[in-house]
Amino acid sequence: MDNLARAYLPRIAGLALASVSFLAVTAAEAKEITIWCWDPNFNVAIMKEAGARYTKTHPDVTFNVVDFAKSDVEQKLQTGLASGTADALPDIVLIEDYGAQKYLQSFPGAFAPLSGTVDYSGFAPYKVEVMTIDGQVYGMPFDSGVTGLYYRKDYLEQAGFKPEDMQNLTWDRFIEIGQQVEEKTGKKMMGLDPNDAGLVRIIMQSAGQWYFDKDGKTNVTGNPALKAALDTVGKIMSANIYKPAAGWSDWVGTFTSGDVAAVVTGVWITGTVKAQPDQAGKWGVAPIPKLSIDGATHASNLGGSSWYVLESSAEKAEAIDFLNEIYGKDIDFYQTILLERGAVGSLLAARGGAAYEQADPFFGGEKVWQNFSDWLAKVPSVNYGIFTNEADTAVTAQLPALTQGTPVDDVLKAIDAEVSAQIQ
Template sequence: MRKTLLRITSLAALVMWPSMGSAQELVWWTMSWNEANARAFADEFIAENPGVTVRIEPNVAGGLQSRVLIAIQSGNTPDLIDIQNGVNIPLAETGGLAAIGDALASEGVDFEDFLPAAVETATYNGQVYGMPFQVEAHAFLYNKAAYRDAGLDPETPPTTWKEFLEFSEALTGSWSNGSPRYGYGVSGGGPDQPGNSLFRSLPFLWMNGGGILGPDNEVIVNSPASVEGLKLYVDLFTEYGYAPPSTLENDSNALRRLFSVGNVAQIPGATSDVQRVLEADPDFEIGVGLLPHPEGGEPAAILGGWNFVIPEAARNKELAVKLAAFMASPERQAIYTTTFPAAQSGLDLPRFDDPLFAAHKEMLGFARPQPTIPEWSQITRIYYTHLQEALLGSMSAQQSMDAAAAEITALLSN
């Protein structure tokens, strides 16, 4: 199988970056929302390491992977980078990241304390190319007022697919003021794709014993188990009418807005979705449970999160490893994360005792990393294209996944 290399233009490769630091200066690319925390931890690290300075350069998520690739190609890189866990392996595959597992262990980092699925997101060809610091997984969000209006117990969300369909049917209809209400929010379009649809539909395949790729990266997206799981996701919109007419335009932001105003009664969502709903309406009665699953099975979700990575061309790799190890502390991760720390002992800290987020915390135990092969981003685009065909009704679930399987097989055979 030919590796698909991540490429950038020769012009971009000539871009000179202001990030390269001096011999004892570490350059840390953090995210804009974490800049204050990064500066505070940098000051603490400097105090423990006299003679060292840390320059913080904040980024935004949009275009981050491209910026990192350009820096790697130019050879003018920062020393430490916060990166989404889904792009850790593609970056490692370029040869532009340093393998840091052994060095971190030498600095006292206990990978046994980390969520195993999180470590998988940083492991490529048996080497660890990143250190997870933040993890997250979707849970099942529901509107308690809608449950009461539909005659359902607002403290008991569905646990099985059978109950999920029954609840979705009961919730689909109208409020007393005549405004429409749909049982479940399906993501089938919008600007933030294919990620939104992938995070919301792939767990249906996983929970049913299927997936897009199998354990050895064999194509299983058109297997009976995969198609049955996908068909349920699609049928919520096409067959049952439990999802709103705007489904083919709905990404996560659109679904959250529909949920917030009562037009959709149930959605999968992250802790950030809960927070934003309550920020918009502090009186909103939101319930949170585990994602419903097949009878006798268990939930599944894609593991999201963030990792620290160190470029191979970093000027101060040893110091960068030391800074990453410093940030491995569960107490520091508990402050630096916007969701949950990758170091599992940090989950016992008081910050994570809020019962509203108990289900999200429990879902971490059922979360899985996305397949760690270089072609994964192309595979997800193929999958999304054919998922839309099923949602449009131009193909059956089986036909759409047969077409996806053929394209993915051809891609992996090149």
């Protein structure tokens, strides 16, 4: 007992001292903004950079960027909001776009509206749509998942296709090219994970539709874009121009190992593509293929996230000003995060900066960032709704049926039934 007291008394005293000094610091009006996000090499590093820039001009504001796993951030945010324990929440939190509406609608008043402060006309419209409720805009658009068609110039050349032939494709043409590539080179056209509905989402959004309509109602059976997307994935499967992948890492392996001729995904994959120095100069980037239905475009999005300020935050004013000053205006900041982290932000003006202007020798001197930036402005806006993850699970569950040749309308009905059952 004596030992215990001896061991702990100094610590308790230390704690008391620490809290006193903490109070003293607060009294001196130093503000610390606490931020939760999830990838030490990506958004954590980027937020530290943003914080450092802001502290330069506002020395009284410091930043505490805390990283948890993405699902952990969500879990903690949920618990903190549900328990109403305000001091358990950060000042700024990163939320994935697919889940944003869920938090905004489930916890009204929990997040600070930024419309009025931030000039949203400067951002990609679809990113702003994600965070809008009843005309109020919450959050600061962050990284974009604008999509592109990455293709191996060398394989396609062997099959008789030039880079010009890869522009403005339709999905049917893409599949034809895939068949010829396999015939001539023995390589599959793309990697595909049958348990990942990412490609379905990309194709669907490219035609301006989602699992939910603008009012948040389920939009599955009467959704031409979803039908066409499933149809396309079904054709890719029956044409057998894909290399099956089991999980994310395996899927990444399909193109890093040089086994496939193309990748259709979000711009954030660029860093991984470029991480293979032996493939330098062999890649090109084109807009993704387009559906042949009304409203179809060559632009879409996969993933992405945005920053939100908590209404309960004691440093709310500083947090909003910080986001607006750096993410809303600092073009140079966007050049830095593009160069250092491969992050494509959502501020359209960023494309005027030096980093975006650069031609990339890895892609044979193409100005890939300019292209992505063009496509970014064209991504159709959709309402991700509250239940995107649930709908996605339903689609994934039905993908095997698609492979076995079940008619698309039946698959749509099954998805609709499952979504309805899940969201009641």
